[in-house]
Amino acid sequence: MKPGQQLHVVNQLYPYTVQFKEDPTGSHGGSKRPRESASEDRENQREAQKTKAAKQTEKVSVPVSHGDATNTSEGVGHWSQGLKTSMQDPKMQVYKDDKVVVIKDKYPKARYHWLVLPWQSIPSLKALREEHCDLVKHMQQVADQMVEQCPDASSLRFRTGYHAIPSMSHVHLHVISQDFDSPCLKNKKHWNSFTTDYFIESHDLFQMLEANGRVTVKEGASELLKLPLRCHVCRKDIPTIPALKEHLKSHFPR
């Protein structure tokens, strides 16, 4: 059993992430370039599942929800913890090294939309300290690498940054192309979370962390999500989401 491996008790219904107090460096094989998937990790995971499955006896428990902490409140299994599960899934991993992993956003809001996540568990921006500076900088470098290897990097603009108040737990850096051409972009909150100051540029966050040892989010950031819809290219106000999507076609033809 290695740090970061997953243990599925009862038919994948209750994923557990094994963590150690001291994460020995180099526990994850590093590679500088994005790759398809890690076959060795998949093997290891299968082994872990097999071992656990063998220990199970005949009495198969029923997947019925009771009022316990398993699927209520904000514990494991809650939707807000979904990134922790996704980042461990080799099928979702687009790149990984000893410090971070990159996955595709499950509901991409543009033609290209990745998330860079540290292996180290950092619940939110509030938990960031000066000692995370190197990690944050590395996340930014990996984000830049993702853009470099994108086939449309020359024709599309990209931004990399953090949501001021993310819905999902575990610090994650968005790498998103600026076409916003996606059926998953559906409402004002989606739009404003990437096109207003709700979106904190990676570089700005790093500078804040370096200067203050903390990241502070302006109060009232959540109000930014309610701003009128405005085109991020020509600054034109657009009345509705469908009209905005139609408008974007003029800036980003297929």
Next chain:
DNA sequence: GTTCTAGAAC
């Protein structure tokens, strides 16, 4: 974070 849908807006 998403889905669903009541009722506001047109």
Next chain:
DNA sequence: GTTCTAGAAC
């Protein structure tokens, strides 16, 4: 009447 938004989800 249809389109679209915005709030609940136990």
